[in-house]
Structures are given as C-alpha cells and as structure tokens.
Amino acid sequence: MESFVNETLVRGLMHENPATYEYTWLVQVVWMVTLAFLAGTFGAVISGIYTWTERRMAGRIQSRIGPNRVGPAGFLQWIVDAVKLLLKEDLTPKDADPILFKIAPYFVFLGFVMTFVALPFSASFVAADLNVGIFYILAITALVVVGVLMSGWASNSKWALFGGIRSAAQVVSYEIPAGLSLLVPVMMAGTLSTQGLIQFQGGPQDGAWWQVGGWFWNWTAFANPMAFVAFFIFFIASLAEGNRTPFDLPEAESELVAGFFTEYSGMRFAVFTLVEFGNIWVMSALAVILFLGGWEIPGVSHAQIAASPWYGYSLISGGIFVLKTLLMSLVVMWIRWTLPRIRVDQMMNICWKYLVPISMVLVVLTAANELLMAWASPLVLSLLHIVFFAMAGLLPAVLFFKQTFKNIRLMGDRVDLSNW
C-alpha cells in the first residue's frame, strides 16, 4: 500500500519525489482516512442490503416471496426501513440509565466499523495493513460486547439484562475456540497480517497456471485436514460471536422478546440492527481471508498483480473478495433459517467440551504437520492439496446437491425458478 501511495499518488498525481516531498506522510494519512471512511460506509450499506437479502432468502426457504414492493424485487426496502426508523421517536425509558442507554449503540457501532480498517479488499485496497491485523480484528470486535452489556444493563429491563449477560458469557467463551482455530492458518502462514495470510493462499511464487493464484486447492481450508476442521470451528465460533442462529441466545425472540435491544427504538434500534447484519459481513470476510483464499485470483501470481496498474487485477481481486464474502454470508443466513437455537448451558458445553479441546489438538497437529511437510516441494504440495480438495471439498458438494435435488423429487415437486 505504501508503494501505491508513493508511486501513484505522490509521484503520479503530484509530480513530486516521495522520498524528498515533505508532505508524503500527510498524503498517506489522508489516503488511509479516505479508505477507512469508504470501508465504513461500505459496511453500513452492505448491512442494509443484507437485511433485504436475508428477508428474501428466508422467504424462499419458507415457500414465500419476501419483500417485493419497493424497487425491483423489493431491493430498496432497506432504504425505506432505515428512513422510517430515522423518523421514529428516539425513546428512552423513564427508569433507564440515560447516559449509558444512549451511548451503548455507539460502542456497538464502533466495534463493528473499526474492523473494516484491517479488512483487505484487494492487494492495494486496505486502510491499514497492520502486522497484527487478525489480532486487531479479534480485539476490536470484543468492543461490541461492551456495548451490548451496557445496553442490557442500562435499559433497566429484565429481558434486556438477560440478553446482555447471555451475550457477554457467549462472546467471552467463544473468543477462545475462535482464537485457537485461527492459530492454525496463522501458524501455516507465519504471519498475523491479513494481507500476509491471504498471500499465503496464493500458491507458490512461480509455477504452472494451475499452481499459482487463488485456486480452491490453494486455500488454507483445503490445505490439510487440520485446517479443514479449523475452518468449521472458526466458523461456528464466529457465528456465536456475531449472535447468529443457532447462537442467537442474546436476542432469542421466543424467550427474551428481543434481548438486549428490547427497549430501543428509532435510530438507536437501527444501529443495533445495522451492526447485527454488518457482523455477518465481518465474520464472512474473516473466514474468507483466513481460510478461503481472500482476494487471490485463480491462475494469477503475485508478481503479475504487482505489475498491473491499480484498476487491473486489483479490481478483479476486489470483486472476487466481495463475491466470496457474499456467498459466505448467504451460508450464514441459510443456517439461520434452518437450525433451532441452543440453550445457554449447551452453548457452554459446545464451547468447552467440543470446540476448545478439538482446536487445541488441531494446533498441535498443525505444528507437527508443518515440521513433517517441510521436505515437500511446491509441486508435491500442490498435488496433495488437489487430492485433498477433491475429497473434502468437491465430493461433499456433489453429494449435497444430489441430496438437494432428491428432496425436491421426494416431495413430488420440480425445480421452478420462474418466480425468483
């Protein structure tokens, strides 16, 4: 990124020598702020769009249509909802703690939007390529729970309190399996930087077209069985951290009415909703960065990306990243409309009896694997990855789709997309 600012902005636009120009630092800061603002805005917009996506998807799953009146296929519904919530009265309950009640949404929002600082969209589009990027994201998402706890306490409502306490217990416990399983790709790549983790999934530096770039078999998830399992553990743990079904205990509708934001209305409620849906993006983006190849383009090596102008491969890689993250988010939503909710004690059980021990074993096994596979040449590694991908990725996918179409046949229905 530094080279991009130096070469393209300072030298290209301002015709100055970046090494001697005294305002190079200023250009860099302005560029970072601009990128962070763009990423934050993107987060707000994407969470709005997700409310529409989720409702459309839920509609299909439940044999109905979903929002379809405002704009094409109801796409503008999220804008209408946001405007409506903006116009609503901002109500503070009489017995609530007024200060904490009012600032809680900002904490939640801050914890969400600050993650975008370290989320890389492409080789050059990242606000700050921190060398502890993943660590930073994990730390900053924990800020959300402070806001949630604050809102739960300040609402002076028993339902909200339950939601807040549940959320705190849940997020704190699931940080551990998330962190441990995340160690697997970190150990494999040898870096905490998000860009470094993605570049690790680009295959060898040079090789045949099927070896380099973001092919499926270069992804960390398909590198070895440990990483494959770690991917699922990380995914489950991030579902829990994002309060998504089956871990939506803090806002369990049938138990706690609406959980920690029961008493909120108007725009403060909208902020909570925004964060809830925006977190889908964050958790999917993290899974994509760590395990599913990030912005790597299949068949294009890093040298080619570096050589191309910013709008070339960089733009394509941004598109690939967004597409992968969107698909991942669809999976998150799809899970929500399939599974029931677990109970509080079972939530702890799953964390401490299943996820934590398994991820600990995975960390040890990965370390052993790293030592074991040190002899292998890039070609052998690529071939091994392809074999593992065929077994762990391709085969289940084929079986799954066969099962899906079998389901349609069993009910005597047929595939009909005419009303999509």
Next chain:
Amino acid sequence: MSATQEYVQNIRDTVTSFWHGMSITLSHMFRRPMTVQYPDRVDVPVRDTLPPRYRGFLEMDSAICTLCQACERACPIACIAIEIEKDPANPKQRIMTRFDIDAAKCMYCGLCVEQCPTGALQHTREFEGTMVNIANLTFRFVDPTKPVTAYKLPKGAESYPRRMLGEIVQQQMRAWDAPPPPFIPEEPAPAVAAAPAKAEEKAQ
C-alpha cells in the same frame, strides 16, 4: 456406550442432521413459493378462486322473499333486522319495508341461509369490506320507499328465479367507493335541535 463413542456419535449426529436440514432448506430455494401477491398481483381476482360454498357477505334477493322471517329467527346474534307491516292500501297484504344485514356484526355461520325456503338469502363470495365508516357495512336490501310484498311459491317449482348471486351486494359495495355527491346538502339543523326539546316538554 463408552464416553468416547458417545462423543464421536454426537458429532456425527450433528453433522448428518445438519446435512439433511440444510439440503431441505436449500431445495426450497429452487421450488415455487406457495404465496400469491394479494390483492393486486393475482391472475384472477381472489373472489373468483373461492369455492361456491364460500361464506362471504350475505345477500338477499327481495324478489323471491316469502317474508317468513326464518332467517331472523335462526340468527344467533340478531344481525338481520326485518320490518314487516300491513300494506296501508291493502290491509290484507303484508309488506316488508326493511331488510338490513349488519355485515360487521355477522359471524358468517350460514345458519340463516340453511333456513331460507327459496334461496333468496345466500352467501356471496364477496369478502373485502374495508372502509372508513363501519356503518356502511350494513347492507339494506329493501328500499323503504318501495316496500316488498311476499313471493308466492309457484306450485311444484324446483327452483326460483333469483338474480345473479353477488349482483346486489356488489352494487352496494360500489357505492362505498363511489365519489361523494357534488355538494352535501345542508342539514336542517334547527329541526334536529328542536326535536329533543319537544320530547322533553312532553315528558314533563
């Protein structure tokens, strides 16, 4: 079962049950939704898709009414109001000056329809009764200025000449949506104010 076996079995059960559940929800994304977009995006008006026995607004064809009042007696909640008097011109003849059905009160049970000897009283397939003023939901099937005489049952007749089902109700429903008259005639205010005063005087 040993603890280890149970541990592994739990994980396996979870994976297989999620596998099936997820494939079912995915398969529903490829099927046609069940719902229709009522009211404006349907191919046929919903009214026309309803079965013939549908119990919508009640409709009475005064031309074949025998003035038997069986419907009024059958109604559990008295939502049918009938007034029958003697014809001043011909004291032997009974005339009906009022036949009101309060569709807001009606519970659409169909007991009155079963009692009707000629089929003058029928359920239509009309059901959309949204309006500003609930008083409009009272259907008046007899114009008091044109009283109705009893229908003589023709001997041995199997059926009776009834108007098309729904015609009368639809006509009244159209009046709800019709634009108001060009001007609203002024109410005779003093007369209304004077009437209770007179009543009070009488009471005293």
Next chain:
Amino acid sequence: MNAAGQNVLLEKLSQDSDLMLLNMGPQHPSTHGVLNFVVQTDGEVMKKAVPQIGYLHRGIEKIAEQVQYPQFMPYTDRVDYLAAMFANEGYALAVEKLLGLEVPPRAKYLRAISCELNRIASHLIGAGSMAMDIGATTPFTHGLRERESINDLLEALCGARLTYNYHRIGGVAFDLPDGWADRLRKFLDHFEPFVDEFDRLISDNKIYIERLAGVCTITAEEAVAWGLAGPSLRGSGVDFDVRRDLPYGAYPELKFEVVTGKGWVGQVGDAYDRYFVRVQEMRESVKILRQCLDKLPAGEFQAKVPKRVKPEAGEALARVESARGEMAWYVVSDGTDKPYRVHARTGSFMAMGIIEPKSEGLMIADLVALIGSLDIVAPEVDR
C-alpha cells in the same frame, strides 16, 4: 387482578428477595396467545412459573344459555380456533344424546373425515410452533403451507377456513362437493412425503433433540394425576385414546394405532415425546382419512331433526378426542329450547395445571419448550 387473586399469587411465590420476578406475557412471543406466566428466577434457572389465565375469557359457556341449541354451534368454533371441528362434533354429540338421535352412517364418516383433516392442521401448527419456540422458524411456515392446503379443502367442504360450523345436530351441514374426494387423495399423497421431510428438517435435528430430550419429563402417574389429555397424556406413555377406548362416530369401524411416547430420544414423557406423538398422529390421521374415503357409505348426511330442538329435561356428556386431547361437552337441558347449562372440558386448560409444579429447576428456555410441548391454545384455556 383483584385483591383475592393477588393474594393467591403471592402465596405461591417464594419470599426470597434474591430471586427475580419476571412477567412472561401477556404480550410475549411464545405464550401462544394471551397468557401470563409469573416467573421467579435465579438467573437463568427458574424457581417457579405460575400461570395466570383469563385474559381471553369470552364467556362462551354463558352465551350457550342465551341461544337455542342449533344457534350455539357457531360459538363452539371459537372455543379452540385451531381445531374447531372437534368442538362442533362434541357439542353435536351431546345434544344428540339428549335428543336420542341416531346419526346416519354417511354423516358419521363425513364427521370423521373433517375431524381428522382438522387434526392434521392443528398438529401442524402445534409441531411447527414448538419448533419456532425452540428457535427454528422454517418448520412452522412449512407446516402452515400444508395447513393452507387443508384449509382450502375444508373451505370447499364447508365454506370457511377457520370457523367451520360444519357439524349440525343430527349430521353435517353439507355433503362432499364434486371431486373433493380426489382432491383429498391427492393432498394425502403429497402430505405423506411432507411429514418425512418435516422429520428430517427438524425432528431429527441434533440441536432440537438436545433441547427437548429429557426436558420436563412427566411420568405416566403424574400425567394421569394432573389430568393431562390427548397427545400430552400419550406422550407420557399412557395408552388412552377416546377414539379407541370410548368409541364414537365412525371410529369403531376404522383401524388405527394409538401412538404413545416411547422415549424416542430421552426418557418416556419428555418434551420430545409429546412433540413426536403429534407428528406420528399426523401419519395415523392420514391412514384414517384413506380408510374413510374407501369406506364412505352412500345415503343421507343428516338425520331428521325437529325444526325446534327441544330436548327433554336431562343431561348428557359427550367425549371426543380433540387435537389437544379429550374434549368433553356437558349439556344440561331443562326442557326449553335453550340449554340450561353447557360446559366444555378442554385439553389446554387441563395442561395449564402441570406447568407450575413442573417449572421448578427448569431454565427459561425450557419453560418455553414445556409450554410448546403441551400445545396450549389460549382461547381454549379460557373459553
């Protein structure tokens, strides 16, 4: 609530000030209507949940004393809006007993057909809303989708989708419409695979099983002692079904199994058993419906009933197996054309009693499961 009621409530609650008092309802997503549970909790674990009923009391039994015998039929629909046919049939049977009427065989079969269809519709809601209480929304809407098909069928049969008013004293209101039997057969062919899919979607789900297995176990003795009825009773392993043990209508001629809880995933009588009995009963109802369609006799569908129903003074009790358990209609006649007293014993009301003793030590999420597994419908509780 009046002062006396408040005192009763206060006596029931523990005076420990460390406990949190929580009002669950009357406006709460999982109380299945307007119900209130006064919950005392120690964190997530409950000390006690005291149900408060009466929010939906409409005085239906009192109304019966104001209207003539046939005129009360539409009101019976309102007792349990999810399974109106059973209230229809129960009341009709009671009045027929008073009158000493014999119902024609075709009417008996038509009653069985309409009731079994209604049972499926009601169990779809019961099982679906159970899943929704546990947090899975999709099974509920899938259940509703199939219920719509049933509603279409019943609408074609009797003209209404919810308040059927189909049964009459001495028979039923209408015969089958043309082509209706074929429509029903087609629906049953479609419905059987649906139940399998429903099972794979939610009944076999590991989280769902974990949430329900061994939770709120009611033993057979407790179930009998607290007067549970219907699927909730059979879920505890008590083999009792009014359709088989005290047969009425066409049921003596029909073959079906009475499903009892077997501890499919946990203990006998846990929440899962009560849920799964309902799912299995849907399968049994499909069998009954097929038999009814095959055996349907020709002939009259209504007995000769006097124009003015005026039974001699006396009393009659009719019991039917409703979707929510045994429903008993008790009608007292004083020789006039209006009943002297009508009383309905309903399954939901009986089920409310066991919530308080069973709630101790449950978690809040389990209370929701307990209410859902008893399949309580608030208007049936209060009437």
